[in-house]
Every structure is written in C-alpha cells, then in structure tokens.
Amino acid sequence: MTVQERPGAAYRPTPPPAWKPRTDPAPLLPDPEPYRVLGTGAASGADPELLLRLYAELVRGRRYNAQATALTKQGRLAVYPSSTGQEACQVAAALALEQRDWLFPSYRDTLAAVARGLDPVQALTLLRGDWHTGYDPHEHRIAPLSTPLATQLPHAVGLAHAARLEGDDVVALAMVGDGGTSEGDFHEALNFAAVWRAPVVFFVQNNGFAISVPLAKQTAAPSLAHKAVGYGMPGRLVDGNDAAAVHEVLGEAVARARRGGGPTLVEAITYRIDAHTNADDATRYRGDGEVEAWRAHDPIRLLETELTGRGLLDEDAVRAAAEGAEAMAARLRERMNADPVLHPMDLFEHVYAEQTGQLREQAAQLRAELEAEGAEDAHRAEGDAR
Amino acid sequence: MSTATARQAKPATMAQALQRAMRDAMSEDPAVHVLGEDVGTLGGVFRVTDGLAEEFGEDRCTDTPLAEAGILGTAVGMAMYGLRPVVEMQFDAFAYPAFEQLISHVSRMRNRTRGAMPLPITVRVPYGGGIGGVEHHSDSSEAYYMATPGLHVVTPATVEDAYGLLRKAIASDDPVVFLEPKRLYWSKADWSPDAPAAVEPIGRAVVRRTGRSATLVTYGPSVPVCMEAAEAAEAEGWDLEVVDLRSLVPFDDETVCASVRRTGRAVVVHESTGFGGPGGEIAARVTERCFHHLEAPVLRVAGFDIPYPPPMLERHHLPGVDRVLDAVARLQWEVESR
Numbered sequence: 259m260t261v262q263e264r265p266g267a268a269y270r271p272t273p274p275p276a277w278k279p280r281t282d283p284a285p286l287l288p289d290p291e292p293y294r295v296l297g298t299g300a301a302s303g304a305d306p307e308l309l310l311r312l313y314a315e316l317v318r319g320r321r322y323n324a325q326a327t328a329l330t331k332q333g334r335l336a337v338y339p340s341s342t343g344q345e346a347c348q349v350a351a352a353l354a355l356e357q358r359d360w361l362f363p364s365y366r367d368t369l370a371a372v373a374r375g376l377d378p379v380q381a382l383t384l385l386r387g388d389w390h391t392g393y394d395p396h397e398h399r400i401a402p403l404s405t406p407l408a409t410q411l412p413h414a415v416g417l418a419h420a421a422r423l424e425g426d427d428v429v430a431l432a433m434v435g436d437g438g439t440s441e442g443d444f445h446e447a448l449n450f451a452a453v454w455r456a457p458v459v460f461f462v463q464n465n466g467f468a469i470s471v472p473l474a475k476q477t478a479a480p481s482l483a484h485k486a487v488g489y490g491m492p493g494r495l496v497d498g499n500d501a502a503a504v505h506e507v508l509g510e511a512v513a514r515a516r517r518g519g520g521p522t523l524v525e526a527i528t529y530r531i532d533a534h535t536n537a538d539d540a541t542r543y544r545g546d547g548e549v550e551a552w553r554a555h556d557p558i559r560l561l562e563t564e565l566t567g568r569g570l571l572d573e574d575a576v577r578a579a580a581e582g583a584e585a586m587a588a589r590l591r592e593r594m595n596a597d598p599v600l601h602p603m604d605l606f607e608h609v610y611a612e613q614t615g616q617l618r619e620q621a622a623q624l625r626a627e628l629e630a631e632g633a634e635d636a637h638r639a640e641g642d643a644r
Numbered sequence: 645m646s647t648a649t650a651r652q653a654k655p656a657t658m659a660q661a662l663q664r665a666m667r668d669a670m671s672e673d674p675a676v677h678v679l680g681e682d683v684g685t686l687g688g689v690f691r692v693t694d695g696l697a698e699e700f701g702e703d704r705c706t707d708t709p710l711a712e713a714g715i716l717g718t719a720v721g722m723a724m725y726g727l728r729p730v731v732e733m734q735f736d737a738f739a740y741p742a743f744e745q746l747i748s749h750v751s752r753m754r755n756r757t758r759g760a761m762p763l764p765i766t767v768r769v770p771y772g773g774g775i776g777g778v779e780h781h782s783d784s785s786e787a788y789y790m791a792t793p794g795l796h797v798v799t800p801a802t803v804e805d806a807y808g809l810l811r812k813a814i815a816s817d818d819p820v821v822f823l824e825p826k827r828l829y830w831s832k833a834d835w836s837p838d839a840p841a842a843v844e845p846i847g848r849a850v851v852r853r854t855g856r857s858a859t860l861v862t863y864g865p866s867v868p869v870c871m872e873a874a875e876a877a878e879a880e881g882w883d884l885e886v887v888d889l890r891s892l893v894p895f896d897d898e899t900v901c902a903s904v905r906r907t908g909r910a911v912v913v914h915e916s917t918g919f920g921g922p923g924g925e926i927a928a929r930v931t932e933r934c935f936h937h938l939e940a941p942v943l944r945v946a947g948f949d950i951p952y953p954p955p956m957l958e959r960h961h962l963p964g965v966d967r968v969l970d971a972v973a974r975l976q977w978e979v980e981s982r
Contacts, residue, residue, distance in 0.1 A: 390756035401724070402756055406748045412714050413749070416721020416729075423677075423703055424725070442741070446714030453709055608759040609794055611817045614847065614894035 281490045288483035288495040292527045295502035296560045304502045306570050312349060312501040313565060314579050316558045319345035319369050321583035322378065323532075325590050326368070326385075330536040334594050336387045339366040343499070343531035346557035347463045349373045350504035354459075354512050355431055362401045362414040362432040366463075370433065371400050378586075379593050388598040408438040411447030411460065418456040418515070429457045429515045431508070437468025439482050448523065452489040457515035459508060460523045463498060465530040470543040486523035498526030499557040502564075529555075602628060653834040658806045662692050662768075662824065664837045665810035666730060670700050676814060677722060679706040680715055680732030680768075689734060690770060690829050712742035716767065720749055723763040730814055736771040737780035743788070750819045751794030766813045767821045771799075772865045772915050774827035774962055776955040783952050784916035786864075789821045790892050790925070796846055797892040799823035801867035803833035805890060808843035816846065825865035849896035851903060855885035858909035858975055861900055861926055863889040866913045866963060873968040882972055892922060900926070901933045908939040909975045913963055918946035940975040 295301050323342040329335045341348050344366075352373035355361060363370050371381045376398050383392025384403050391402040401417075404410035414432035421428035438444055439462055451458045462482050466473055479485055486493030496507040504526055511522035529552035533540035540549075565571035606613060606621040613621065656664075670676045678696055680688075684707035687694030696705035708715050712733060719729035733739040739746075746767065754762045773782030789797045796818055800806040806824075813820035844850075852867065853874050860870040867888045874884040887903050889896065904910045910930055912923040923944035930942050945963045953961045 389758060390752075391758070391760075394760040395724070395757060396760065402753070402761075406744060409717065409744060409748060412717025412745070413721040413724060415714075416718030416723075417725045418721070419718060420722040420725035420727050423727075430721070443713055443717060443744070446709070446711040446717065449709050449711065450714045450718050604758070608755045608757075610754070610796070611762060615897060616894060 283487045286487040286490070286492045288481060288486070288493040288525070290495075292495045292497040293503050293507055294497045294500050295506060296500045296564045301502065301564055304506075304564075306568070308353075308505065309502060309561065309565055310570060312346075312353070312505060313558075313561050313571065314582065315349040315353070315373050316345045316501060316561060317579040318583045318586055319349055319373060320558060321580075321587045322369055322372060322590070325587040326382065327532065327536065329382075329591070329594055335382060335385045337535045337537060338385055339368075339535045340530070340532035341366055341369050343552060343557070344463055344465055344528045345369065346501035346504050346561075347461070347498045347526050347528055350501055350508055351431060351433060351461055354505055354508035355429065358399070358426070358428050359512070360399045360401065360414065360417055360428065360430045362410045362417075362430060363403050364407070364410065364433050364435060364438065365403050365405045366435065367433045368403065371398070371403070374398065374400060376400055378590050382594070383598075386594070386598065388600055389604075408434050408441035408443040408447070410434075411438075411443055412450060414458050414460075415447050415451045415454070415456050415521075418451070418458045419454050422457055427457075427516050429459065429512050431459045431461055431512065433461050433463065435468065436462060436464040436466070436473055436476055436482060437471065438462075439485065440468075440476055448485070448489045448491070448521070451521040452491045455518070455520035457518070458521045459511040459515055460521065461508065462523065462525045463528055464525055465498075465528050467530060467534070467543070469534045469538060470540075472543070481525060483523060483525035489523075491521045491523055493523045493525065496524060496526050498528030499555050499560060501557055501561055653836040655832045656803055656835040656837060657830050657832050658800070658803050658824075659690055659692050659829040661803045661807040661835060661837070662810055663694055663696070665807045665814070666693065666696060667699065669728075669730075669811060669814040670696065670704060673728065674704075675726060675728045676730060677704055677706065677727050678730045678732070679708050679719065681708060681710050681734055683707060683732050688732060690826065692768075692770075692824070692829070693732065712738055712740075713745050716742040716745040716750065716765075719765050720745065720753070720763060723765050724761060728764045728766075728814060730766040730768060733767060733769045735777075735781050736769055736783040736785050739767075739769050739785065742767075746789075746795070746819075746821075747792050751792045754818065755794055762817045763819050764814075764817050765819045766810070766816075767819065768810075768824060769821060770824045770826040770829075772823075772825050772827060773952060773958050774865060774915075776958070777826075778955060779952070782955075782958065784914070784921075784947065786823055786892055786914075786916055787921050789823075790922055794819065795893060796820040797823065798846055798890060799825060799864035799892065800890065801825065801828065801852075801864055801888050803831065803835045805888075807835070807837070809846065809890065811843055812846050820846070823864060827865050828868070831868070844890075847891045847894040847896060849887050849889045849891070849899040851885060851899065852888045853884070853886040855883040856907060857882040857884055858911060858972055859885045859887055859900075859903045859907045860911050860913055860968065860972075861887050861889065861903075861930070862913040863892065865915055869963065869965060870913050870968060873965045873972070876965055877969060877972060880969070880973075882976075884972065895926075895929065897929060897933060900930060904930050904934045904942075905937040908937055910934075910938075910942045911945055911968065911971045911975065912942065913945045913968055913971075915947045915962055917949045918944050919949045921946050943971045943974060945971045 348369040414430040483493035684697040927942040
C-alpha cells in the first residue's frame with residue numbers, strides 16, 4: 259500500500275514552482291544545411307579582393323602541405339599531420355582575426371599559424387623535433403600547437419575572459435577536430451565560455467575521422483554544431499571547403515564575440531584528403547571512392563571556378579599564384595634542409611624561472627659528459643688526421 | 645608605540661592566515677585573481693576565501709562552474725594574458741580531473757616555449773586526512789605533483805608559514821601546487837597579520853626542533869605529530885631533531901642532510917603511502933648524500949599502501965606519535981645489534 263492509498267493520508271503534494279527554459283533554443287540551432295557561398299547566389303556579394311586573397315593563400319597552403327609531407331619522407335620532420343583538403347578552414351581562420359586577436363591551434367593547424375604570418379620554420383619545430391614551440395606565442399598571438407586534444411580550448415576561454423576583464427576587445431579563436439569534441443575539456447571550455455560570455459569562437463573542423471574512427475562512431479549528435487544549444491550559445495554549420503563561406507561565418511562569430519555577444523560554435527564540414535599522418539594507413543578505414551568524391555569538392559577548385567567565372571582570374575594569375583607557392587616551397591625546403599643548431603644545456607634552462615639545486619646538479623653532470631664527449635671527439639679527430 | 649600595540653600578535657588560524665595572504669596579494673597586485681567552485685559568496689567550503697569576493701568583486705574572486713579541468717584550464721589562458729590566477733581545488737581528490745591540464749600544460753608551458761610563456765598560477769589543494777572526511781576527501785596526492793617537472797610543490801605546517809609560503813607562491817613566476825593540510829586549518833598560533841615575519845623563499849626547509857639522537861624529516865600535517873613525538877621521546881632519553889621541509893619541490897638537500905649528518909639517523913614521516921610515496925625519494929637522497937654518517941638505515945613512517953580508508957578507520961592508517969616512536973626505537977636497535 260502506497261502513502262497515497264493509505265486512508266486518511268494528510269499529505270497533499272503541492273506542484274513544483276513553474277519551470278521555463280532559461281534560453282529559447284530555437285535561435286541557437288544551426289541551419290540544417292551547411293552554409294555555402296561559392297556556387298550560390300551569395301557569391302556575387304563577396305568582396306573580390308578578399309576572394310583573391312583567399313585564393314592565393316589556399317594555393318600557398320596546398321603547396322605548403324605537400325612540401326611538409328615531402329619533408330617527412332626525407333626524414334626532416336618526425337611527423338606531419340597534413341591539412342590537405344582543409345586549407346579553406348586553415349586560411350579562413352587566420353584571416354578572420356585581427357592582429358590583436360589570439361589563435362589557439364591544434365596539432366593539425368600549422369597552416370593556420372603560417373597563414374597568420376608565422377615563419378613556417380618556426381611553426382614546424384614541434385614536428386621537426388628541435389623544440390616543442392619554436393616561436394614566442396605573445397609575438398604572434400598564436401598559442402603553442404596543442405597535441406593533447408581539446409585541452410587548448412579552456413586556455414582560449416581564459417585568455418578571452420582575461421582580455422575582457424582588462425577592457426581589451428580581443429577575441430580568441432580556438433580550433434579543434436571532430437574527435438576533440440568528445441573530450442571533457444571541450445565540454446568544460448564551452449560551458450565556461452557561455453557562462454562567462456567570453457569572447458571566444460570555437461571552430462570545429464569536422465574532417466570525418468579521428469585517426470580511423472568515423473564521425474558516426476564519435477557522436478550521436480545531429481551535428482557537432484548542434485552541441486552549442488546545450489551550452490546556450492549559437493551553433494553554425496558551414497561548408498568547410500568553401501573558403502568564402504568559412505571566412506564569412508567565422509568573421510560574423512568573431513564580430514559577435516567582439517561586441518560582447520559571447521561565444522559561438524562553428525562546425526565546418528570538410529575532409530582530410532591525406533592520411534592522419536605519414537604513420538597512418540588510411541586505406542584500412544576508408545575507400546578510394548569516398549576520397550575521390552571529396553576531391554571533386556576541392557576548396558581551391560571551388561574558388562577558382564568562382565573567380566574565373568567572374569573574370570577575376572585568368573591563366574596568368576593562376577600561374578602567378580602557383581609560382582609564388584613554388585617559391586615559398588623552395589625556400590622552406592632549403593631552410594629545412596639545414597640541420598638545426600641544438601644546445602644540450604637548454605634542457606635545463608627553461609624548467610623553472612630559477613634552476614633548482616637538483617637541476618643545477620644535473621646540468622653539471624651533463625656539462626661534464628659533453629666535455630668528455632668533446633675530448634673524445636677531439637681525440638678521434640686527431641686519430642683520423644694521422 | 646600605538647602602532648606597535650595595534651600590531652600585537654593574537655591567536656589566528658591557518659585558514660585566516662591563508663585568507664590574509666590572498667587578500668594582501670590581491671590588494672598589492674590587480675593581476676591576482678582567485679577562482680574556483682564556491683570561493684565567492686560562500687567563501688570556500690573551508691572559508692579560506694571568505695570576504696574576498698565582497699572586497700574585490702566577483703571579477704577578482706570568481707565562482708566558476710563545477711569543473712576542475714575548466715578551472716585550471718581557463719586559469720592557464722588568464723595567466724597567458726598576464727593575470728596571476730590562484731585556483732582552489734576544494735579537495736585533494738577533486739583535483740584529479742585537472743591533472744591533464746596540470747601535467748600537459750601548466751607544468752611545461754615555460755619549458756615548451758623556451759621561457760617565453762611562464763605561467764604564474766597557484767593551485768591551492770586542501771589535502772590529507774584526519775578530519776573525518778568521507779571517501780575522496782582525504783587523499784595525500786603530493787607524490788603525483790612531485791613527479792611532474794616544472795611544478796613547485798609546497799606545504800605549510802604553521803600559521804606563519806601558511807601566510808609566508810602563499811605570498812611567495814602567488815608572487816612566483818612559476819606554477820606552484822600549494823598543498824594545504826586541511827586538518828591544520830583550525831590550528832592556531834599567535835600571529836600578527838599586520839606585521840608578518842620575514843617571508844622565506846620557496847625551497848627552504850626549517851629545523852623546528854633541534855636534537856642529537858635522530859632526525860625526523862617531515863612536512864605539512866605530520867609536523868605537529870613529529871613535534872609531539874619528539875617531546876614524548878625525551879622520556880626515553882632520545883633527543884630528536886625535527887625538520888619541516890615546507891617545500892617538496894625544490895627539495896632542500898642542504899638543510900636535511902646537514903641535520904642527518906649531525907644526528908646520524910633519520911626517519912621520514914608523512915601521511916601519503918610509503919610505496920611510491922615521497923618518503924622513498926627522501927630516504928634515497930639522504931642515503932646517497934649521508935651514507936657514511938648514517939648509523940642506521942633511513943626509515944619511513946607513512947600511511948599504509950591502501951586507498952584512503954573510511955573515516956572510522958583512519959586513525960589506524962595515519963602515522964601517529966606511537967608509530968613514529970616505534971620507528972625511532974628501531975633506529976636504536978639497528979645500532980645495538982651491530
């Protein structure tokens with residue numbers, strides 16, 4: 259017998275206080291189709307100068323990816339996670355920001371850092387293996403390339419929040435892959451950003467696979483952009499191979515953040531044409547047909563078609579862009595073929611502001627080893643000379 | 645004279661000294677921000693941040709969403725922008741979700757950027773047992789932090805050190821894991837908050853009690869235990885020296901080894917597990933440096949190698965005065981049996 263059935267039970271539950279949603283979810287929901295500009299009516303409104311700039315950067319970016327991949331084959335880079343096929347996302351991310359803004363890249367976003375103006379050799383030190391971060395993040399306002407997934411997203415939130423507290427209109431753009439959206443830090447970063455209305459843009463490049471795991475095994479969400487509504491921020495879905503569309507959507511999100519409108523989650527639908535890295539065999543988890551279908555939706559060709567159709571690009575201009583990219587690749591190759599100069603004593607230099615006693619002892623040990631090696635080398639050289 | 649009267653020492657708790665340290669740091673430097681779960685309106689579950697939000701506003705002392713990785717992760721970004729975040733982890737075991745941020749980013753940002761991006765973050769972690777806390781509220785996690793290069797790891801045992809070490813931690817350009825022995829939060833001492841004693845740099849141990857028979861090497865919540873044991877040992881004719889490490893990283897080899905060389909015997913005392921715990925490292929360092937001065941092996945008195953026990957059993961787990969004295973007795977036996 260339950261309480262209610264008991265005869266004479268005096269308890270009469272009162273209804274709970276009226277509940278209503280905190281935020282109307284409808285305006286936060288992404289459009290059902292990824293936003294497109296190229297090949298649609300919206301293209302005629304696009305700024306020709308911007309389109310030409312995007313084109314030049316895309317061509318350079320494609321060549322950069324090819325060159326860096328080649329450098330892994332020559333043993334000059336330990337690894338290179340290529341963004342071939344995703345160049346529109348990389349370039350648009352860099353160009354959507356003002357100089358005072360910050361970029362928080364993941365390990366696949368070297369090209370975004372280079373398109374933002376970072377020296378390509380400095381951008382590649384992590385992957386070459388001579389130092390983890392080859393540049394001063396403050397100088398370029400580019401955080402170190404983050405290898406752990408999504409852990410750089412809360413950094414972007416904290417930085418943007420701090421900037422706003424300091425009265426600066428700085429925006430942080432944080433890049434993450436589809437796999438990274440499954441990580442706990444993705445959730446915590448989006449939640450903090452929304453609660454704090456931090457000026458951050460979260461940019462998911464959904465390239466279909468987290469190494470080998472396809473999106474269907476990664477998430478049951480209608481789209482990754484739909485996740486935004488759960489945090490109380492707008493989600494936008496964009497064609498990640500349409501440089502004009504990505505630039506426009508990111509530009510709007512950045513502008514919204516700058517004027518105090520809070521964070522946005524942007525999901526770009528794109529595809530990783532190359533394998534995860536040179537250590538990966540992509541044929542084990544995807545068919546050629548799929549790759550070919552995406553090749554047909556190539557970001558450079560999309561833009562080329564648009565520009566040619568509008569008479570903004572002729573054969574000479576295409577050739578000029580290709581030659582510029584080739585010159586960049588040649589310079590990169592030449593510089594990367596020189597062995598970096600390494601200083602073993604650097605190992606102890608930047609662990610703490612001031613070395614601990616323990617590190618001073620270890621530094622002395624290494625110094626003695628190096629001196630002994632030096633003596634041995636000198637001895638060997640002397641022997642060779644005889 | 646009137647100023648001196650106003651600054652007279654009166655009883656203060658460790659929690660009050662910690663709060664005062666944050667208040668003074670926030671008053672002196674607008675870059676200092678406090679953030680964590682419940683640190684604002686409530687003043688922290690231990691009231692250590694009491695009054696800070698009221699005095700400095702919610703932008704300086706911020707109640708965050710309940711997410712430790714998010715708290716520490718956003719603190720990284722804030723530090724990148726020039727702020728000096730002081731984050732509270734509420735309880736030792738609640739800090740574990742933030743470990744990836746601590747280990748993959750906080751500890752190594754200076755190193756990976758060759759000094760270009762130091763992170764002056766203080767991570768306050770109330771730790772240790774003895775307060776009857778239920779599961780996940782009494783862990784001694786110092787060995788995890790000690791094993792991570794790039795972090796300073798400090799822990800006060802006195803009201804005065806609580807103030808001094810926290811001021812130094814907040815002022816440090818490097819990340820500091822600041823372990824607060826929660827069972828000492830309400831320990832009192834005559835302490836003048838208006839004229840705190842000279843603050844020593846991080847990395848210096850202190851001899852709390854001089855003695856000739858043996859050295860007790862200890863820190864944080866075990867310091868009062870060792871002081872009590874040293875008093876009790878007098879009846880046995882043992883004159884024990886007590887060294888309070890204060891800082892686990894950097895480790896003050898000099899003070900510890902000078903003491904052990906004087907006494908010839910050492911016992912390391914801490915709550916954390918013995919196997920893989922800080923005592924193993926300390927015993928090894930002492931043995932490597934003082935072997936020819938040692939009259940007996942360096943012993944450890946530690947918590948058992950078990951997950952932290954339920955509160956009704958914790959008194960059997962925590963190293964108490966008797967267990968310390970038993971170890972000291974074993975040191976004597978090693979000498980006699982030779």
